[in-house]
Amino acid sequence: MKAKIKNSLPPLVMIGPSVMWLVLFLVLPLLLVVGISVLRRNGYGGVEMIPSIEAYKSLLSTDYLKVFGSSFLLSIETTVICLLIGYPFAYIIANSSEKIKPFLVLMLMLPFWINSMIRIYGWNTLLRSSGIVNHLLISLGVIKIPIEMLYTDGAVLLGMVYDLLPFTVLPIYTSIEKLDPSLIEAAKDLYCNKRHVFTRVILPLTMPGVFAGSIQTFIPSLGLFYIADMMGGAKTMYIGNLIKNQFMSARNWPLGAALSIILIVITLVLMRLYGKVGSLDDMV
C-alpha cells in the first residue's frame, strides 16, 4: 500500500498541476459553452435553465452561412498568400550562413514583442488617405490625388498576411532545416537539374512543414476579427464579429455559444485531416 502511494506520488505531483490547470481553464469553460448553447435565452442577455436547440436550428439560416463563407474565403486567401511569400522566405533563412541565421530568425520573432493590435494600428496610419505612403507618393509626384488604400478588402488581406506570416514561415523553416543535405547531393549526382531538385526532392520532403504552416495560419485567421475592423472599416461580418455580437448587442448567448462550437468542430476536423498527412510534431 505504502509502496503504491510512493510510486504514484511523483507523477501526481508532476502532472497534477497541469491537469488541474487544463480542467479549470479549458475543460470547464468549454463545458460551459456547450451548456449555454443548449439552453434558452432570456431577454436581458443570459440564459434560462430550459433546454432548447433553437440556437442550432437558427444556424442553418442563409445569412449565417454567408458569414461562414466570407470568413473561409478570407482565410484561404490569407493562407495561400502566406505560403507563396513564406516558403521562399523560410528557404532563404534556412540556407543562409550560420552567422546570420539566428539574427534572421530573431527578426522574424521581433514583431511578437509588440501587441498585434498596435502594429495593425501602425498600418492604419501608414495607409490612410492623408497617411505617410500617400503623402510620400504625392510629394514625389507619382500620383496627384491620394489612393484609397485603407478600408478596402486589400488592406484587410495585407493586415492578415502581415500578422500571420511568422506562423507560416516557422514550421516551413524547421522542416527545411531538418532536410538531409546528402539527399540533395544524391539528386545532383543522379543528374537532376535545379528545378527538379526542388520539385522532386525538397518540396515533397518539406510538405509536412507546409501543411503545418498552412494550418497554423488558417485556424487563427478564422478568429482574427479586429484586423477586418481596423483595416477594412468593419464592412464585412466575419465569424468572430458574429460571435461577439451575439454575446453583446443581440443578447443571444445560446447562438453565440453554438457558433463557437461549430468553429471548434471545424478546427478539430482540420487538425484530424492534418494528422492523416503529417505528424503533429511538425507544428513547431
Added chain:
Amino acid sequence: MRKLYVKLVAVLIVTFMGVGLMAGCGNSAASKENTLYIYNWSEYIPQEVYEMFEQETGIHVVESTFSSNEEMLAKLVAGGTGEYDIFVASNYVIPAMIAQGLIKEIDTSKIENMANISEDNLNLGFDKGNKYTVPYMATITLIVMNQAKCAELGVEINNLNDLLNPALTNNIVVPDDCRELVDVALKALNLDPDSTDEAVIEQASDWLIELSKNVKLYDSDTPFSALATNEVAVGLVYNMDAVKAAAINSDIVLVDVPEGNEMSYDSFVMSAKTEKDDLVYQFINFIHRPEIYKMCYDEYPCVCLNKGTMDLMGDDYYNNPLKNISSSIFAKAHVIGDVGDAATYYDNVFSKMKN
C-alpha cells in the same frame, strides 16, 4: 553547494510572493469601509476628479470600466453586483436592471445638487420620478458633413434619405452598432424605431443595404479621426466625436435632419447590494457641483445636463452648435428604448447589411 543556493533563492522568492499577497489583502481590508467602487463607461469621468473627491472627503474611489451596456449587464447578472457600489448605465438597460433587482432606490433628497440638473432631463420615461436614477450626461448621435468634400461631390444633405445618394459611395462613417443604424433606417422609412415586430424591423434591411454601399467604415471608438483627416465626407457620430473632429478640421459642420437623432441618457444607479449609500450620495453630489461637472464635460464633451455648469461655460461652448445643441434638435430626438428579445431581429438586419 550550488544546489543549496538554488533552493535558497527559490524559498526566498516564494516567501516574498506570499508576503506581497498578504500585504495586498491587508491594505484593501483596512480601507474598504472608506472606498467607493464604481463601474463606469471607459473615458467618462477624469481621474483627477476622483483624486479631488478623495482629497476633500477621504473617500477613495476605485473605478472599473466597460465598453457596452451589454458587457456591464452580463457581468452584473453573473453576480458582480456585490463588487460595486455605483454604476453608470444607459436609459435602455435601466428597466432590465430594475426587473432583475440589480439596483435599489435612491433617496434624491440627500443629493442637494440634483437641483443643478435641468428639469427637462429629470422625470424621464425610463424612470418616472427619478426613483432609481440620477442623470450624469447624455449622448446624441449627430450627422456632420465635411463642407468642402460635399461641395466637391455635389452632395446636399437635408434628410436621412440623402445619405443614400450614390455620389456618397464609400464616403460615410457610421457607428459599428446595430441599434443606432437600424433606428436610423426605421426613422427614414417613417416606422417605429423601438419596434419589437420582426416584420417591421425587416423593412429596414433594404434601406441599410443601400446605405452600406456608401459606408466607408463602421467605427464607434474613434470615428472622429476619419472625419478629421478628410477620409470621409459625412459622418453619423456621437456628439463628442463631432466636437473633436470639428476642433481639428474646420470644414466639419452639423447637419440638422427633420427625422431627429438618436439619444441616450447615462445615469448613476446604486447597486442593490451596497451598504455605503451615504458615500454614494456624497459622490453623486460632488459630481453635480457645477465646477466639477465642468471638469468632466471639458474632458468628455457629451451632452451637458447640469444648469449650473452651463452658466460657467464660455463662448467656445455657446458659439459651437455641436456643443450647445439647439433645443429643437433635442425636442425631436429619439431616446433609444429597450426592445428585449427583439434585439435579435435588429442584429439580423445589421448582419445582412454587412454581407
